[in-house]
Amino acid sequence: MAYSLDKIAVDELFSKWGEDYLIYGPTLIKNTGRLSDTDSVRYDEVKSIDDLELNLKSDYSFKDVILPISEVLFYYNEDGMMVPKQKHNGAIIFLRSCDLHALDRLDQMFMENGKPDFYYTRLRENLKFVLIPCSKSFENCFCVSMNSNVTKNYDLTIEEINGEYVFESKDEYFTKFFSGSKELDYTVPYVKENDIKVEHVEKINNLAITKSEMWREYDSRCIACGRCTLVCPTCTCWTMQDIHYGDNQKAGERRRVQASCMVDNFDRVAGGHVYREKNGDRMRYKALHKISDHRERYGVDMCIGCGRCDDICPEYISFSTILNKIAKESE
Amino acid sequence: MITNEYLPFSSKVLKVTKHTPMEHTYTMEFAGAKDVVPGQFFELSLPKYGEAPISVSGIGENSVDLTVRSIGVVTDELFKYEAGRHLYIRGPYGNGFIADDYKDSELLVIAGGTGVSPVKAIIDYFGNHNDEVKSMSIITGFKSKDDQLFREDFKRWGKQMNVTLTFDRGDETKENIGLVTKYIPSVKVNNFDDAKAIVVGPPIMMKFAVKGLIERGYKEENIWISHERRMSCGLGKCGHCRVNSTYICLDGPVFNYTVGKDLID
Numbered sequence: 317m318a319y320s321l322d323k324i325a326v327d328e329l330f331s332k333w334g335e336d337y338l339i340y341g342p343t344l345i346k347n348t349g350r351l352s353d354t355d356s357v358r359y360d361e362v363k364s365i366d367d368l369e370l371n372l373k374s375d376y377s378f379k380d381v382i383l384p385i386s387e388v389l390f391y392y393n394e395d396g397m398m399v400p401k402q403k404h405n406g407a408i409i410f411l412r413s414c415d416l417h418a419l420d421r422l423d424q425m426f427m428e429n430g431k432p433d434f435y436y437t438r439l440r441e442n443l444k445f446v447l448i449p450c451s452k453s454f455e456n457c458f459c460v461s462m463n464s465n466v467t468k469n470y471d472l473t474i475e476e477i478n479g480e481y482v483f484e485s486k487d488e489y490f491t492k493f494f495s496g497s498k499e500l501d502y503t504v505p506y507v508k509e510n511d512i513k514v515e516h517v518e519k520i521n522n523l524a525i526t527k528s529e530m531w532r533e534y535d536s537r538c539i540a541c542g543r544c545t546l547v548c549p550t551c552t553c554w555t556m557q558d559i560h561y562g563d564n565q566k567a568g569e570r571r572r573v574q575a576s577c578m579v580d581n582f583d584r585v586a587g588g589h590v591y592r593e594k595n596g597d598r599m600r601y602k603a604l605h606k607i608s609d610h611r612e613r614y615g616v617d618m619c620i621g622c623g624r625c626d627d628i629c630p631e632y633i634s635f636s637t638i639l640n641k642i643a644k645e646s647e
Numbered sequence: 648m649i650t651n652e653y654l655p656f657s658s659k660v661l662k663v664t665k666h667t668p669m670e671h672t673y674t675m676e677f678a679g680a681k682d683v684v685p686g687q688f689f690e691l692s693l694p695k696y697g698e699a700p701i702s703v704s705g706i707g708e709n710s711v712d713l714t715v716r717s718i719g720v721v722t723d724e725l726f727k728y729e730a731g732r733h734l735y736i737r738g739p740y741g742n743g744f745i746a747d748d749y750k751d752s753e754l755l756v757i758a759g760g761t762g763v764s765p766v767k768a769i770i771d772y773f774g775n776h777n778d779e780v781k782s783m784s785i786i787t788g789f790k791s792k793d794d795q796l797f798r799e800d801f802k803r804w805g806k807q808m809n810v811t812l813t814f815d816r817g818d819e820t821k822e823n824i825g826l827v828t829k830y831i832p833s834v835k836v837n838n839f840d841d842a843k844a845i846v847v848g849p850p851i852m853m854k855f856a857v858k859g860l861i862e863r864g865y866k867e868e869n870i871w872i873s874h875e876r877r878m879s880c881g882l883g884k885c886g887h888c889r890v891n892s893t894y895i896c897l898d899g900p901v902f903n904y905t906v907g908k909d910l911i912d
């Protein structure tokens with residue numbers, strides 16, 4: 317059922333939801349964009365509808381609500397180890413269709429790849445998802461090619477129409493707040509076409525694609541900064557890190573911090589050997605993970621076509637172009 | 648509630664065996680030892696220093712052996728530990744060598760350097776269960792006599808199986824000199840349908856040893872190898888060990904050669 321509310325009523329809802337949940341959504345942050353004097357959209361806690369940026373694509377993804385960039389696994393001292401309390405006991409997350417598809421990929425990695433992950437699972441437990449529908453495609457998006465343009469896995473949707481906010485609820489918790497609100501006929505919009513289209517390849521010949529010359533372009537073009545994987549809603553890699561506190565030699569913490577296969581040392585083993593020295597080879601490793609490697613294990617591509625990697629890349633490298641080159645090379 | 652796999656547990660160092668100044672075996676107390684499979688690994692976990700994946704080199708009643716080469720932050724710190732002290736470990740992880748895969752075979756194990764550690768427990772197993780294989784041979788190589796590991800075990804193995812021990816350099820009049828590959832042609836094989844081989848060592852050694860085995864008549868599906876990669880978790884979560892669609896820590900580290908050969912980093 318869909319309801320229409322004015323801004324004041326929506327802010328009242330936000331404060332009521334805020335009593336039960338942490339509310340997390342895309343917010344506009346001035347002068348933090350890729351170019352100077354441009355803005356960026358990042359995830360943060362929101363208290364009112366004014367904090368939310370509903371019209372732009374976020375530059376960073378929602379993933380750090382459940383997969384913090386840096387997360388303490390335990391504190392240690394002479395007496396033993398202590399696991400910290402979780403950051404929240406439940407959160408409402410505003411996101412887009414492709415992001416909800418990305419959530420499946422995160423779940424696959426943290427709940428199905430081996431035993432379920434303690435830290436991920438406890439943050440994942442009590443989440444509600446509010447879809448911000450896209451009525452038109454943003455720059456660099458190719459969600460239609462990746463089948464992530466439509467989703468039904470939301471609890472609530474929100475769209476601004478003529479100064480009012482229209483909600484469709486599929487969840488009891490949310491529905492109860494709308495009793496007495498104005499009802500209306502409403503269909504959740506979705507993107508039917510993107511400017512960018514990506515060619516799919518059913519079966520990739522790993523050996524042939526590894527030998528392809530196409531990667532050499534990226535040996536020098538890519539500067540291995542890792543921003544593409546940082547903003548990617550489906551990249552999950554991390555590295556263990558022990559930190560000890562100043563003078564106290566016995567106390568400290570063990571953390572996991574986000575890592576990137578594009579960055580030096582990701583694959584370095586003791587003795588100094590690295591498996592992918594060239595940036596072009598790291599690009600191949602990343603690109604194939606995003607499509608065939610993940611698909612072989614979980615039946616779906618990992619990439620959901622949000623194009624955030626292209627939005628952020630300081631070298632203007634286009635990931636959709638890379639996927640299309642792979643398709644061409646595989647013909 | 649889901650178990651927190653990241654919390655290591657305390658384990659007592661029961662014994663330290665010093666093979667060389669650089670390589671020591673730590674016999675660690677571990678109540679679940681009987682369920683450990685040869686070729687699996689533990690994460691040695693030293694808060695403040697970090698973690699390091701280490702293969703099981705021996706399985707006792709209530710203990711596991713970890714044979715460690717001192718090479719960096721975590722392993723250097725470990726070398727300060729003596730018997731009686733406690734340290735943290737977690738595991739076991741990975742698939743390991745499944746004894747049933749090799750039953751009734753003419754089994755050959757080829758290992759070089761620290762590569763002998765991950766296969767040591769499976770050599771021990773078939774040494775003690777000689778009746779479960781048609782024949783048992785090992786070819787092991789070390790840089791020099793001074794670099795040899797498991798000297799006491801070699802004495803026992805000498806009575807249980809055909810042992811070829813070779814060194815990269817040394818006195819030719821006293822010992823075998825040459826790479827492990829040199830000895831593949833002289834392994835006695837009655838029937839190549841029954842001939843199975845395990846190869847573990849540095850990547851370049853594994854490559855040439857497998858080549859030698861295939862030239863000799865061994866079937867690809869009868870060869871097993873063990874891989875090492877960068878690992879941060881051992882649990883299929885951190886992503887570091889992934890090669891193509893394979894996670895070495897979960898799906899390996901032991902692979903049948905028909906699978907292992909197709910992994911491209």
Ligand SMILES: Cc1cc2nc3c(=O)[nH]c(=O)nc-3n(C[C@H](O)[C@H](O)[C@H](O)COP(=O)(O)OP(=O)(O)OC[C@H]3O[C@@H](n4cnc5c(N)ncnc54)[C@H](O)[C@@H]3O)c2cc1C
Pocket residue numbers: 581582583584585586587688697698699700701702703713714715716717718719720721722723761764765874875876877878900
């Ligand atoms: C399945 C498996 C089984 C193994 N079995 C054994 C065994 O039985 N015996 C044995 O001796 N070894 C074994 N190893 C190798 C052993 O894990 C490494 O030697 C050990 O991790 C070294 O740890 P370290 O802290 O002492 O070395 P360091 O070189 O200090 O490395 C610590 C870790 O950090 C990484 N690292 C180092 N420098 C950097 C840097 N600058 N930036 C980012 N990362 C860095 C390394 O790759 C390593 O993972 C095994 C490895 C694997 C994967």
Ligand code: SF4
Pocket residue numbers: 545550551552553575576577578601602603605606886889
């Ligand atoms: S693309 Fe790279 S950083 Fe991202 S999940 Fe895959 S291996 Fe990890």
Ligand code: SF4
Pocket residue numbers: 537538539540541542543544545578625628629630631632633
């Ligand atoms: S592709 Fe672009 S964003 Fe990604 S590592 Fe290379 S230069 Fe950085």
Ligand code: FES
Pocket residue numbers: 877878879880881882883884885886887888889894895896897
């Ligand atoms: S070691 Fe972390 S995924 Fe394999």
